[in-house]
Each structure stands twice: as structure tokens, then as C-alpha cells.
Amino acid sequence: MNKQTEKEKAEEVMIQEAFQELLNDYLATKHRKRIEIITKAFNFANEAHKGIRRRSGEPYIMHPIAVAKIVCNEIGLGSTSICSALLHDVVEDTDYTVDDIENIFGPKIAQIVDGLTKISGGIFGDRASAQAENFKKLLLTMSDDIRVILIKIADRLHNMRTLGSMLPSKQYKIAGETLYIYAPLANRLGLYKIKTELENLSFKYEHPQEYEFISKKLEETAAERDVIFKTFATPIKRELDKMGIQYRIIARIKSIYSIWNKMQTKHIPFEEIYDILAVRVIFEPRSKAEELNDCFDIYVAISKIYKPHPDRLRDWVSHPKANGYQALHVTLMANNGQWIEVQIRSERMNDIAEQGFAAHWKYKEGGGSEDEGELEKWLKTIKEILDDPQPDAMDFLDTIKLNLFASEIFVFTPKGDIKTMPQNSTALDFAFALHTDIGIHCIGAKVNHKLVPLSHRLQSGDQVEILTSQQERVEPFWENFATTAKAKTEIASYLRKKDRVLQVEGDKALVSFFKDIDIKQSPNLVNKLVTLHSLKSREELTKAVGSGEILLGDLEKEQILGKQVPTWKKYLTFSFGNKTDKEMPKTTESVEQRVDPKKTFILTSEELNKTYQLASCCHPIPGDSVLGYLDENGRLFIHKRQCPVATRLKSSFGNRIIATAWDDNHTHSFLVIIYIKGIDSLGLLNDITQVISRQLNVNIKNITFNTDDGIFEGKIKIYVHDVDEVNSLTEELKKIQGIKQVSRIEE
Numbered sequence: 001m002n003k004q005t006e007k008e009k010a011e012e013v014m015i016q017e018a019f020q021e022l023l024n025d026y027l028a029t030k031h032r033k034r035i036e037i038i039t040k041a042f043n044f045a046n047e048a049h050k051g052i053r054r055r056s057g058e059p060y061i062m063h064p065i066a067v068a069k070i071v072c073n074e075i076g077l078g079s080t081s082i083c084s085a086l087l088h089d090v091v092e093d094t095d096y097t098v099d100d101i102e103n104i105f106g107p108k109i110a111q112i113v114d115g116l117t118k119i120s121g122g123i124f125g126d127r128a129s130a131q132a133e134n135f136k137k138l139l140l141t142m143s144d145d146i147r148v149i150l151i152k153i154a155d156r157l158h159n160m161r162t163l164g165s166m167l168p169s170k171q172y173k174i175a176g177e178t179l180y181i182y183a184p185l186a187n188r189l190g191l192y193k194i195k196t197e198l199e200n201l202s203f204k205y206e207h208p209q210e211y212e213f214i215s216k217k218l219e220e221t222a223a224e225r226d227v228i229f230k231t232f233a234t235p236i237k238r239e240l241d242k243m244g245i246q247y248r249i250i251a252r253i254k255s256i257y258s259i260w261n262k263m264q265t266k267h268i269p270f271e272e273i274y275d276i277l278a279v280r281v282i283f284e285p286r287s288k289a290e291e292l293n294d295c296f297d298i299y300v301a302i303s304k305i306y307k308p309h310p311d312r313l314r315d316w317v318s319h320p321k322a323n324g325y326q327a328l329h330v331t332l333m334a335n336n337g338q339w340i341e342v343q344i345r346s347e348r349m350n351d352i353a354e355q356g357f358a359a360h361w362k363y364k365e366g367g368g369s370e371d372e373g374e375l376e377k378w379l380k381t382i383k384e385i386l387d388d389p390q391p392d393a394m395d396f397l398d399t400i401k402l403n404l405f406a407s408e409i410f411v412f413t414p415k416g417d418i419k420t421m422p423q424n425s426t427a428l429d430f431a432f433a434l435h436t437d438i439g440i441h442c443i444g445a446k447v448n449h450k451l452v453p454l455s456h457r458l459q460s461g462d463q464v465e466i467l468t469s470q471q472e473r474v475e476p477f478w479e480n481f482a483t484t485a486k487a488k489t490e491i492a493s494y495l496r497k498k499d500r501v502l503q504v505e506g507d508k509a510l511v512s513f514f515k516d517i518d519i520k521q522s523p524n525l526v527n528k529l530v531t532l533h534s535l536k537s538r539e540e541l542t543k544a545v546g547s548g549e550i551l552l553g554d555l556e557k558e559q560i561l562g563k564q565v566p567t568w569k570k571y572l573t574f575s576f577g578n579k580t581d582k583e584m585p586k587t588t589e590s591v592e593q594r595v596d597p598k599k600t601f602i603l604t605s606e607e608l609n610k611t612y613q614l615a616s617c618c619h620p621i622p623g624d625s626v627l628g629y630l631d632e633n634g635r636l637f638i639h640k641r642q643c644p645v646a647t648r649l650k651s652s653f654g655n656r657i658i659a660t661a662w663d664d665n666h667t668h669s670f671l672v673i674i675y676i677k678g679i680d681s682l683g684l685l686n687d688i689t690q691v692i693s694r695q696l697n698v699n700i701k702n703i704t705f706n707t708d709d710g711i712f713e714g715k716i717k718i719y720v721h722d723v724d725e726v727n728s729l730t731e732e733l734k735k736i737q738g739i740k741q742v743s744r745i746e747e
Contacts, residue, residue: 011059015046018065022082025069031078041083041105048094056165063158064089070154074194076355081147084112088151091117108145115148116155149185156182157194160201175202190324193354199257207260214256217270225251225277232306232334233279236342239301240281245294247283252343254278278341282350291346292317295328298344306332309339317349324352409460421458424483428454431466432487439490441468444711451710453677453740455481467709474498477675477715477745499543506542513552517560525560532559595636595658601628603638604663612636612660618643619746621670623723628658662722669719671701672726673746677713678739684712691732692718698729715745 019042027033045064052060068085071077083105090096091113098117102110160178163171179202186195204211229251240247254276262273281298285291295317312331320326327345334340345353411419411430419433427447431454432439445452446465458464474494482488514521523538530541533550544550594611595601603612603622612628618640620626629637638660639645676688685705692698698718705714720726730742 015059015061015065018062022065022069022072025072026079026082029072029076029078034079037105038079038082038086041086041109044104045086045090048090048096052093054162054165056162060089060093063162066158066161067151067154070157071151074157074355075150075154075191076351077147077150080108080112081151083109084116084147085151085154087113088116088155112145112148112151115145116152146189150189153182153186153189153191153194157198160198163201163205171205175205178202179206190321190352191355192325196255196257200255203257203260210260211256214259214270218253218256218259218276221276225253228334228336228338228340229277229279231336232340235305236279236281236302239305240283240298243297243301245283245286245298247281247298250280250282252278252280274338275341278343280343280345280350282345282347285346285348291348294346295344299328299330302332302342303330306334306340308332312339312341317345325349326352409458409462411458412461412463414463414465416463422484425458426454426481426483427452427456427458427464427466428478428482429484429487430458430464432482432490433484434466436490438466438468439487440474440494441470442466443469443473443708451679453711453713454478455677455741467711469708473706473708475713480675480745499539502546503539503542504546506544506546509545509552510542513556514560517557519560528559529556532556595628595630597630597658600659600661601636602663603660605665605667608668612638615639615643615645617645619670619672621672621720621722621726622662622666623726626660626662628660630656630658666721669699669721671717672720672744674716674718674726674730674733675713675741675743675745676716676733676739677711677741678736680707680710680712681738684736684738687736688716688733691736692716692729698725 022042023035023038026038027035042065046061049060049064054060054063064086067088068082071081071085075081087101087105087109091098091101098110098114101113156178159174163174166174178198183195183198183202186192186198200211233249237249254273259270259273259276262268263270266272281302283294283298285294299313309331312329314327314329317326317328326349327343329341329343331339331341409421409423409425411421411425413419413434419430421430421433425433427445428439428442431442431445442454444467445454445456446467447456447458447462449463449465474491476495478491479488482491510521510526514525519525526538526541529552530536530538532555533541533544535541535544541550545552601612603626608614613635614620615629615637620638620640620643624640626638626640629639631637636658678684685703689700689703692700698720701717701719703714703716705712718729720729726744730744733739733742
């Protein structure tokens with residue numbers, strides 16, 4: 001009897017120590033210090049669970065204390081959540097009711113405990129529909145108070161940490177459920193650290209041998225990684241010390257589950273996973289206002305040490321992820337020839353990355369949470385799903401998973417087969433995902449039985465039918481809305497083949513042209529035609545001739561036979577289409593003498609093609625946001641600011657960038673291309689031409705249209721003076737019934 005009492009005493013000491021640890025953790029936070037209510041909740045739960053043990057043999061109350069610790073330390077919530085965590089199993093496992101909790105602790109804690117009680121049985125089971133109902137109740141409560149799901153995730157995390165004491169069958173069930181629902185849910189809430197641990201623990205119990213294998217491999221390669229990290233980080237530290245920034249650099253090792261996942265999806269061994277090591281630079285910003293600038297300053301500093309990968313800069317600082325994650329990711333080439341990802345984030349961003357939205361939610365203890373844009377959007381989506389009556393409870397679970405958790409979407413074929421696509425995929429991407437031939441021959445799509453353009457963005461759960469034609473009709477502008485690697489690659493490959501065919505046709509036309517004027521074809525004469533049309537190469541010329549864009553006629557004969565065409569004509573297709581302009585005189589004063597790098601250079605009509613030229617990569621027109629680049633030959637090129645070429649110039653030759661602004665009075669006309677897509681109807685082309693000629697008396701160069709299976713698309717080349725004319729024209733065109741898409745595009 002005494003032995004039993006001794007054991008009970010020892011356990012009571014252990015329980016009190018665990019609770020004291022929780023209180024100390026809570027007191028170290030910035031939350032209001034509401035010790036009394038937390039102590040009251042602990043005493044109540046301790047009494048309610050007295051004598052009850054977990055499967056591991058320890059007193060049951062140790063579980064609620066552990067969950068409360070996770071809620072406090074790892075999710076960062078306050079006293080209401082800590083109390084709810086301590087009480088979360090009381091109603092389920094004892095005779096106390098939700099009313100009892102409300103009478104003692106108030107309506108808010110009672111509401112959360114009620115929400116947690118409804119979902120205590122897990123999500124799946126023999127009676128799947130009942131479990132789905134449970135999950136539905138969770139979401140209903142959650143849409144009123146998000147803390148319900150945060151505490152449930154904490155509860156699940158502790159269960160996973162102590163899963164070893166459960167029967168293997170139970171382990172598989174809980175691990176599978178965790179991987180399916182709770183890990184993605186934690187990720188969606190921005191709880192990255194918890195999401196990673198849930199994934200790893202689930203993987204450990206579902207695939208113990210694979211888990212052990214990867215763990216050992218990581219141990220064996222740890223020393224080598226440590227050397228790489230130290231060598232890589234040393235010059236970065238020197239540079240950051242010079243900048244006077246407070247920082248810490250840590251190594252981040254890819255999680256065991258992520259490594260396994262990559263091995264599966266890429267079908268590669270452990271040795272071929274090259275991104276196991278990543279580096280994190282976590283800094284204290286000089287001031288709140290400078291946080292963003294500091295991120296980019298650090299990026300600039302370290303990219304001087306190591307060469308950055310041109311396509312792997314991820315800016316989630318300016319554009320945070322949907323779950324609130326912010327960081328700047330850059331991939332750098334280390335001295336050992338290995339690419340290493342560096343994540344640059346402030347301490348605040350790091351807290352959000354570790355703790356998710358909870359790191360910056362401030363709860364009002366008597367009411368709901370403060371409004372948060374992303375949170376509100378997310379809860380709105382949940383409410384919309386809940387309002388939609390589902391024919392089957394399992395469909396409901398699928399809908400939740402499709403809409404909320406994944407960064408990919410799930411799309412159905414007409415026969416009901418499911419296809420996984422990246423978010424933001426278009427109907428065109430889906431066509432190529434089905435088969436390359438379907439992509440090449442596609443002319444439109446039906447989404448949920450409604451006709452849509454190929455640029456239509458797909459949503460999870462959409463049923464998509466691709467409409468095809470025997471005639472191949474891949475268009476260059478498809479590249480503007482293809483988002484998947486497969487679609488982009490296949491379109492580019494097809495266009496290259498098409499270009500080669502056009503070049504062959506163009507070559508035949510050139511032979512015929514020179515034969516007609518009875519002159520022997522030579523590279524010099526062909527180059528004269530290339531210059532005449534402001535092209536870069538013979539290939540461009542033959543392609544343009546083969547496609548019918550250039551018709552070889554009198555102008556070309558004059559050029560070959562020696563009647564010189566004024567040099568200003570070569571700018572017709574390059575910058576403006578006004579054929580009454582006079583030849584521009586050459587000037588002896590250099591461009592560099594006329595341009596003061598410290599001042600904003602005004603772009604006037606008179607100076608076009610004298611002092612400055614419009615870049616052919618992005619074809620800017622008055623009204624576009626632009627900048628100037630003074631090249632090494634003293635030529636000033638004007639680029640759109642968002643032009644990818646300009647972006648590279650800004651980072652590589654910042655001292656040659658010139659601030660520019662358009663003059664208000666531009667007399668030149670500029671050739672632009674308007675892309676139109678919509679549903680075909682009688683008289684539509686007439687409506688379009690009426691609007692264009694009526695609107696600002698715009699001059700049309702040419703119109704090309706294709707119509708197939710009820711969908712039309714076309715390009716209109718028109719001369720305009722500035723962006724305002726383009727905008728007012730596109731707005732007018734959008735008013736025409738049936739038109740779904742109007743945009744200015746590049747060739």
C-alpha cells in the first residue's frame with residue numbers, strides 16, 4: 001500500500017513539475033499573464049482525469065499538459081488556447097459536459113472544447129461518412145474560431161510523438177490520417193516546422209525501413225555536409241559583418257520525408273539528391289521600414305561572392321505565399337560546383353515560417369480574432385464548401401482536400417479520371433498533359449460543359465474536355481499562357497519545326513524572286529533584303545517570306561537593283577509606322593554627351609532614333625513604364641521596366657541605367673498587336689472593326705482571325721500614339737458580346 005502511495009506521490013511531483021514548466025513557458029511569452037485561469041483549468045483537468053492512464057502507462061493528464069506546451073511554445077497562442085488544450089479531453093473522457101465547462105470557464109473556452117470534442121475520434125474509420133461528419137463539425141467550429149484546428153494539430157503532434165506505444169494497426173491508421181489531413185492542414189496554416197515533423201513521424205511509422213535507411217545515410221554524410229556548410233558560409237559571414245547587419249547563419253537539412261518523396265517522384269537514389277543542404281540567413285532588420293531592402297541588400301552582397309542561378313530567385317518577400325510565408329530564396333553556385341539554396345529572412349519572417357499565422361494573430365480574449373486578409377479568405381472558402389450540400393460525405397473530404405490543402409489542383413477528364421496539375425494551370429496545359437498530339441491539335445475546351453478559351457485557368461474539381469481539330473494550329477502566343485514545363489517545351493519544339501518548314505518555303509520564294517529579276521542570288525544581296533526589313537538574319541527573312549508576312553515585290557526589286565530606299569524606312573517595323581516622316585539627320589554630338597545620368601531623360605518624338613532607340617525585345621510605347629540603358633557603344637536603348645532583359649541589365653550594369661520619362665506630346669504612331677479571344681457569333685468581326693475605326697480613328701495594319709468549333713481568336717496590328725489609346729481600345733473591345741479576352745501582346 002505504501003509502495004503505491006510512493007508511486008502516486010512521485011507521479012504527482014512529475015505532474016506538478018510539468019505544469020510548472022508550462023507556466024514558465026507561458027510567462028516568457030508576450031501574452032497577457034492570465035496565470036489564475038490556466039491554473040484553474042489545470043486543476044480541473046487533473047482532477048477529472050485522476051486515475052486514468054495512457055497506453056504508455058503514464059498518467060493521462062501528462063497528455064493535455066504536453067498539448068498545452070505545444071500550443072504555447074510551438075504555435076504561440078495565449079491563455080484561452082492553453083486552457084482549452086488542458087481541457088480538450090475532459091468532455092470526451094469524463095462525465096463533465098460542455099455546459100459545465102461554460103459555467104466554470106466561460107463561453108469562448110467552452111466553444112473551443114466543444115469543437116475539439118466533436119472531432120476527437122479521428123477522421124477516418126470503418127464508418128467513413130460518420131468520420132467525415134466529424135470533420136465537417138470541426139470546420140464549422142473552426143470557421144468561427146481558428147484556434148480549434150490549431151489545438152487539434154497540437155494534439156495530433158503529441159499523439160504522433162508518442163505513437164510508439166500504440167498497436168501497429170493503430171499506428172498505420174493514425175499515420176495515414178496525419179499525412180492525408182493534418183500535415184497539409186498545418187502547411188496551409190503556415191506551421192512549416194510542425195508540418196515537417198508530422199510528415200517525418202508519419203513516414204517513420206508507415207515506412208520504418210526506408211526511414212531508417214535515409215536516417216543512416218544522412219548520418220554518414222553529415223560530416224561532409226558540415227565541411228561544405230562552413231566553407232560556404234565563411235565568406236558570407238565576412239561580407240555581412242562588413243555591412244554591420246545583425247544575423248545568424250544556419251544549415252537547413254532537407255527532411256527525411258522530403259528526401260524519400262523526391263527519390264520516389266524523380267526515380268533517383270539518395271546519392272542523386274543534391275539539395276539536401278540549404279542555408280538560412282536570419283537577420284535583424286535595421287528598422288521595420290528597411291526590412292525588405294535589407295533582404296535584397298543581403299542578396300546583392302552574397303551574389304557577388306557566389307554566382308546566382310538565373311532562374312532560381314524566388315521572391316516571397318514582396319509576394320508572400322498564401323500561408324503568410326515570406327523569404328527571399330536564391331540558389332548559388334558554391335566553390336565545389338554544387339548549387340546551394342540560400343533562404344534570406346528576417347527574425348519576424350522566421351517566426352511566421354516556424355509558427356505560421358499564429359505568430360502574427362492577436363486574439364481578443366472575449367471575442368474573435370483580428371481580421372487577417374489571408375485568414376478571412378481561407379475561412380470564406382471553408383464556409384462556401386460547408387454551404388454546398390455534398391451527395392456523399394467522402395466527396396466532402398475530397399472537396400476540402402482539393403480546395404484547401406494542396407499547392408496542386410485535381411482535374412477530371414470527361415470519363416472521370418483524375419489528373420494532378422500545378423496550381424494556375426490552363427486548359428492548354430491540361431491538353432498537353434493528356435498527350436502531346438492533343439495539345440498540338442487543340443482548339444478550345446469545355447470546362448464543366450461550358451466552352452472556354454485555351455487560356456482559361458483551371459480550378460480543382462473542374463471536369464475538362466479538350467476540343468481538337470485535324471489541322472495543327474499551334475500559335476506563338478500560346479507561350480503567353482502555357483504554365484507547365486511540358487506545354488512550354490512542346491510548343492517551343494513545334495514552333496521551331498514550323499519555322500524550319502517556313503524557312504524552306506521562304507528559300508524557294510527567294511530563288512524564284514531572283515530568277516524573275518534575272519540576277520544571281522548571293523549572300524550580300526540577301527543581306528540587303530534583311531537590312532531593308534530590319535531583320536537580324538537570313539533565317540528571319542526566309543521565315544517571314546515563307547509565312548507570307550513579307551511579299552517580295554517592287555520595294556525589294558528597288559533595293560536589289562540599286563535604287564536605294566531611305567534608311568529611315570528600316571525603322572518602320574521597329575518603332576513607328578508613320579510613312580511621312582523624313583529621314584533623320586545624323587548628329588556629331590554623342591548620345592553620352594546629351595544624357596545626364598543624374599537626371600531623368602525626357603523621351604521626345606524628335607529624339608527617337610537619334611538620341612534613343614526602342615528595344616526590340618519588349619517594344620515599349622509612350623505611357624509604358626520604362627528605363628534607359630546606355631550600352632558600351634554609347635547607344636541609349638529604352639526598355640519596359642518589367643522586361644526580363646532590363647531586369648538583368650539592372651542587376652549587372654546598374655551604373656548604365658538611365659531614368660527616363662515620356663514627353664506628353666508624341667506625334668509618332670507605334671505598331672502594337674492586340675490579341676482577342678472569345679465565342680464566335682454572326683457579325684462579330686464587323687463589330688470589332690467598327691469599334692477600332694470608331695474609337696480614336698485608329699489605323700489598322702492587318703487583322704488575322706481563326707474560328708473553330710465556336711471559338712475565335714485573332715491578332716490585330718494597329719498604329720497607336722500611346723498606352724492610353726491601347727487601354728481605351730481594349731476596354732471598348734471587351735464590351736462586345738462574346739469577347740472573353742483582350743490583351744496587348746508581343747510577337
